Amino acid sequence: MAKSIRTMEDFSEFVGLSRPTVSKYFNDPSSVRKKTRDLIEEALEKSGFRPNIFAVNLNRRRSNIIGVVIPNSTDPFYMALTRRIEIIANEAGFLAFVLSSEGRPDMEDNAIKTFKSMNVAGAIIAPLGVQSRQTTLEQLGESIPLVYVDSPINETSAFVGTDNRQSFGLIVDYLCRSGEPPCYFGMPQVNTNAATRRSAYTEAMERLHVEPKYVSITDSKTWDFERFAFEEASRLLENPDRLPTRTILCANDRLAFGFIAAAWQRGLKIGHGAEYDLRVAGHDDHPLSEYACPPITTVAQNYNEIGRLAIELLLSKLSEEDETFHGRDQILLKSELMLRRSA
16 A cells, blocks of 8 residues: 655655755745656645645745735625735735634734744734734734735834725715715724724815714724614614714715614615605725615725735835835725715
């Protein structure tokens, strides 16, 4: 019976080459002669042997693994983002390893420590922000290049995301021109977007010389945006006169889903025109916004472009010969207004 091939030593014996030569191939196939490479690849096909990629990477000065941390593995924004990152990373010869913090700082901290133990080459992180343990992130950033997406950890970090000032300027301008000016329904304080988007709304209203107005919401750090908005709106809509205006601009589309559901349960009609009770708009262009009832007026983030630019920025940092990763690289993308029946 043929000997089972489980280790690199077993495979080296099977292929008839030295252990260092086989290791050299797995570290970089182009580093061995073509004749040797063909021999190893033929033996791989015959034996079905696959080395432990994590063990191989631990022995490298720099691995071919790129770490990715997201706060919510079920959110379509992060799903689209990681899919784009994985495709481009793979084309460049890297493996994207994705972990979710699930909105918990301890899990984000553990993900960062896991990446350090895996000797990752670099990382793309959608941080919790206000809840992030900055010391852990700073320590990781001292050893490998980091690129942040969705929200930056600070003003000097490498970041790819949406230009909130431009996007809120776009939708605030439309809502003010087309009807009653909007009041702002903010998001839970889970990352820096909470403060940045509120500030962007305020600036946009003040540029139009309109007084900013805010919906009073409960202080929360939940990532369950739909439930949060549904419960807050259900409370507020017990007496709709408590709303500052009848046009509500939500910090993101997931909040708009919850708000619209609460309004429907109260028998309120959402839409644009005299026959409707409320107008509701959002931000992000969530993949389901077009299919909500009614479809949600929003501004579209370019998910694929954020993912593409983030991985390309990280790969460019990995190619820097001097290995200094502390330059200020911030890319802000413009958004597009999506006019639908909710507003």
